[in-house]
Amino acid sequence: MSRLDELIAELCPDGVEYVRLAECCDIEDNKRKPVKSSLRIPGDTPYYGANNIQDYVEGYTHYGQYVLIAEDGSASLENYSVQYVDGFFWANNHVHVIKGRKDLDTKFLYYYLTSFNFIPFLTGGTRAKLNKGNMEEIPIPIPPLPVQQEIVRILDNFTELTAELTAELTARRKQYEYYRDLLLTFGDEVEWKTLGEIGKLIRGSGLLKSDFVEEGFPCIHYGQIHTYYGTSATETISFVSVDKSKKLKKAKKGDVLIAGVSENVEDVCKPLAWLGGDICISGDMFAFRHNQNTKYITYLLQTTDFSRYKEKFAHGAKVTRLRQDKLLAYKIPVPPLEEQEHIVAILDRFDALCNDLTSGIPAEIEARQKQYEYYRDKLLSFKEVTA
Known part of the structure; x- marks a missing residue:
């Protein structure tokens, strides 16, 4: 039995309670401040929009651990835009800004919402919107804090591994480009x-x-x-x-x-x-x-x-x-065809390592991502406690 299984068996054997988001989260949308790009003062603070960082500016609207949920403009409705922020940041009016209260770990809240189906809570046609009222009704599971923290630890490990592989892939691609250019550099000998x-x-x-x-x-x-x-x-x-x-x-x-x-x-x-x-x-x-x-x-x-x-x-x-x-x-x-074939054989191995989705690092990243999503969904599926 894993540490998580032990915690669940000990602390919530009959299931967990689900409560409305408005009852377990602080919503700090009132601090948001949209600024036109022409009026932003360049700085070190990330300026967040619906999907990611839009700019870096001077000043901030929030500080601490928060979850940003797209209010509108999410790049995908099926994989709705949810972001985790820790530190100083500036939020525009295309994201809801929330954090967990004392019984809800904000990082746990983030992981749960990345697997949540937002579509039933959206309004609008071509530009779907998650209004504040609907967001407040989203059901959030509240297992005991030790359970939340163990789930966060497990999922953080998955995330860290994927980040390490992604960094290695970036380095390998730079290395590949360097050797590709070097192998294809000739002088008057050809x-x-x-x-x-x-x-x-x-x-x-x-x-x-x-x-x-x-x-x-x-x-x-x-x-x-x-x-x-x-x-x-x-x-x-x-x-x-x-x-x-x-x-x-x-x-x-x-x-x-x-x-x-x-x-x-x-x-x-x-x-x-x-x-x-x-x-x-x-x-x-x-x-x-x-x-x-x-x-x-x-x-x-x-x-x-x-x-x-x-x-x-x-x-x-x-x-x-x-x-x-x-x-x-x-x-x-x-160069002679024989030398061309030799160069191609070397570069093919590099290319497979850096770009092939069936082998090499990209394939490993994809496998790790699927594994992460599987365990995330499994870990965050709770039986609801009955009265």
């Missing part, structure tokens, strides 16, 4: 050619939303290149009819798929090594057909050097578009 000298760009065909069907011939479009962004992809989630596919431009196995348009410069020219069969491509995408190693070209188009080059020719106000002539003028080192 031949240099423009992309136009080793291949050609094939622009996809214009498609409408109505052209996509549930089943048919595989097709990949601009949005999906971001879903699959990395070194390779061998599957698709979109289709067009077989008859439609006969009229469309296609990428072939070994092409590098390139995004031709985006709302920001960074996403233009994002490359994807296509290792599947023939696939239709939309008008916002290009297939680069070449005579080199596909993944080698893909890695080159992810380097810091290419990012700097891209910023000089990508153009557009609201939407940034690829200039084909400038892309094809980009010069790359072309």
Whole structure:
């Protein structure tokens, strides 16, 4: 029997009492103060909005341990925005500011609310809102403080482990980018050619939303290149009819798929090594057909050097578009294919460690997150005591 099981058996064997949030929490919405971005004085205090920190300002509205619940504007209704704050902070009027009273640990309250279904308590249509009156009616379990504190300790450990893995992933990605750029740096010992000298760009065909069907011939479009962004992809989630596919431009196995348009410069020219069969491509995408190693070209188009080059020719106000002539003028080192394969093998291992959702650190983080959510929901499910 775990320490938590022992505490529950000893202190609340028949269940716990649920009370209205208004009866167990202090609500400090009256201290909130929205400030337009142009009027904020820069400082060290986090300025909180509905979903996260919006800015850092001088001064504060609150100090201590609090839970911030989105009043409106939550990024998700199913996973409603709940934040925990400890220290000085500034709250705008898009969050409710609450804390537990003497019999309710505020961190326990936070963990409980992250697993709570807020939807029945929301009002409004397109912009759902949790008004104060409805929030006050939310039922909160009040197990004895030792039980609350043990649950907080367990969930804090899960959270800390995930934070450590996330920090390690950030470090590994920086390390990966450094070695990627280093491995792809050459001098006069190899031949240099423009992309136009080793291949050609094939622009996809214009498609409408109505052209996509549930089943048919595989097709990949601009949005999906971001879903699959990395070194390779061998599957698709979109289709067009077989008859439609006969009229469309296609990428072939070994092409590098390139995004031709985006709302920001960074996403233009994002490359994807296509290792599947023939696939239709939309008008916002290009297939680069070449005579080199596909993944080698893909890695080159992810380097810091290419990012700097891209910023000089990508153009557009609201939407940034690829200039084909400038892309094809980009010069790359072309070592022998055997050396390209060796470089790709090294970078593939780095890429899997940093980006693969089925292996490496991202997969471990996802597994830990699922484990955390499972135990959080299990730990915070209490039998209600009956009179």
